[in-house]
Amino acid sequence: MTKNINTVGLVAAITIFVLIIVSYFAPWWQLIVGNPTLAAINISPLNLYLSIFDKILTIPLIWAINISCLLMLLAGGIIMTIYSLAPTKPYAPKLLGYGYKQPLIAVILFVLEVFGLVFSVRAFTGLEIPLMGPGLIALPSGLAPGGVSVSVNVEASFGWPFFLAIAVVVLCITARLYHKKIAKTTVNNLPTTPTPPAKESLTS
Amino acid sequence: MPASKMGNVYLKPNEYCIGILKMQLVGVILLLISIGTTVGPIGTVVVMNSNDLTQIVIPPEIKGILDGESSLIAESEEGDFNIGLMVPKFVSSTFDITANTYSVTVNVTNILNYDLTLNSLDATVTATKDNAELATIHLSNPIAIPAGDWSMVTVSGTWTQAAEDYYVNNPDASSINVTLANAKIDVNGVVVQISEPIEIGEIPLTLK
Numbered sequence: 001m002t003k004n005i006n007t008v009g010l011v012a013a014i015t016i017f018v019l020i021i022v023s024y025f026a027p028w029w030q031l032i033v034g035n036p037t038l039a040a041i042n043i044s045p046l047n048l049y050l051s052i053f054d055k056i057l058t059i060p061l062i063w064a065i066n067i068s069c070l071l072m073l074l075a076g077g078i079i080m081t082i083y084s085l086a087p088t089k090p091y092a093p094k095l096l097g098y099g100y101k102q103p104l105i106a107v108i109l110f111v112l113e114v115f116g117l118v119f120s121v122r123a124f125t126g127l128e129i130p131l132m133g134p135g136l137i138a139l140p141s142g143l144a145p146g147g148v149s150v151s152v153n154v155e156a157s158f159g160w161p162f163f164l165a166i167a168v169v170v171l172c173i174t175a176r177l178y179h180k181k182i183a184k185t186t187v188n189n190l191p192t193t194p195t196p197p198a199k200e201s202l203t204s
Numbered sequence: 205m206p207a208s209k210m211g212n213v214y215l216k217p218n219e220y221c222i223g224i225l226k227m228q229l230v231g232v233i234l235l236l237i238s239i240g241t242t243v244g245p246i247g248t249v250v251v252m253n254s255n256d257l258t259q260i261v262i263p264p265e266i267k268g269i270l271d272g273e274s275s276l277i278a279e280s281e282e283g284d285f286n287i288g289l290m291v292p293k294f295v296s297s298t299f300d301i302t303a304n305t306y307s308v309t310v311n312v313t314n315i316l317n318y319d320l321t322l323n324s325l326d327a328t329v330t331a332t333k334d335n336a337e338l339a340t341i342h343l344s345n346p347i348a349i350p351a352g353d354w355s356m357v358t359v360s361g362t363w364t365q366a367a368e369d370y371y372v373n374n375p376d377a378s379s380i381n382v383t384l385a386n387a388k389i390d391v392n393g394v395v396v397q398i399s400e401p402i403e404i405g406e407i408p409l410t411l412k
Contacts, residue, residue: 034393036321053318057263064249071241091230098234147400153393
């Protein structure tokens with residue numbers, strides 16, 4: 001009897017681990033200010049790199065959230081692996097239900113974070129930070145000295161790990177859907193144990 | 205006792221109870237993992253910075269700037285925060301009568317704790333006395349200005365008929381007081397456009 005393995009889930013689990021590694025070194029979204037660079041913001045759920053005038057700034061709360069996302073994705077990858085190797089166990093649906101959601105939560109939180117950052121800066125400061133592509137941010141006239149207008153070249157881009165994350169989410173959702181097929185196949189292949197007749201059970 | 209059904213499999217009562225317990229245990233473990241991965245790191249940071257919770261959001265370097273320290277972006281002996289760093293000081297000039305071109309060398313000081321690159325400089329030179337447009341200037345190549353240091357910046361341009369007329373009509377003049385107008389400076393991608401004239405002062409008119 002061949003052991004059932006959710007291959008889609010296993011591939012999803014492996015790509016979760018790959019995503020964790022690349023997300024630590026490559027940003028999901030990047031904003032470069034100036035040319036040569038005056039300031040840079042590299043954002044991913046696992047790492048925030050904030051540099052102004054070559055000085056790297058660390059925000060402890062963001063660092064904590066990064067660690068939280070790392071643990072969350074790591075747990076999701078491990079649990080997804082365990083599920084994929086034993087998808088027919090009675091507790092497998094619970095494992096799958098937890099594992100496949102973690103990358104999805106990470107992507108949703110990241111998108112909310114970036115959009116929230118950009119649109120809140122636009123709303124509170126009037127600075128038109130682009131979400132993607134080059135742009136020219138003009139300093140509000142109230143902040144610049146009289147007779148002087150200041151603008152700065154910026155460039156924003158989504159990194160390839162972000163698109164990898166979307167692919168991971170798609171794989172995890174596919175694994176979730178594939179589980180139904182595995183469960184159905186398992187049910188069809190199981191030898192059904194007949195219920196003993198009531199009379200025989202009383203006398204046995 | 206009759207067998208119980210867990211999923212599509214009939215189990216004995218004790219096996220059924222054990223199965224239920226296992227599933228509940230898995231659920232509890234997953235819940236603990238969810239809470240631990242979320243609350244653990246954030247709670248740890250909050251506890252570590254419990255004496256000053258603003259530190260968890262505002263980096264110490266930014267807090268220093270907000271408190272009036274300017275070591276991050278400017279250095280000054282007096283301790284003043286002075287961002288007026290791009291006012292050039294005249295050093296020398298050369299003229300090419302045949303081509304109607306000239307070059308002016310100025311000294312630019314960078315008082316920031318950060319290397320700067322002057323990408324472009326465009327301006328119009330006008331006579332301070334009557335605002336006559338004398339010449340245009342531009343920077344031909346980007347110039348790097350190290351932190352806390354100065355660099356010689358040479359700009360070039362062509363002069364106008366008004367400049368020639370002034371020279372012809374003032375044969376005894378050895379210098380002329382000029383002003384930079386409509387200056388546009390690009391430093392590290394930060395473009396500063398100054399609509400107010402910048403007084404340069406006297407520049408020599410020696411062509412020999």
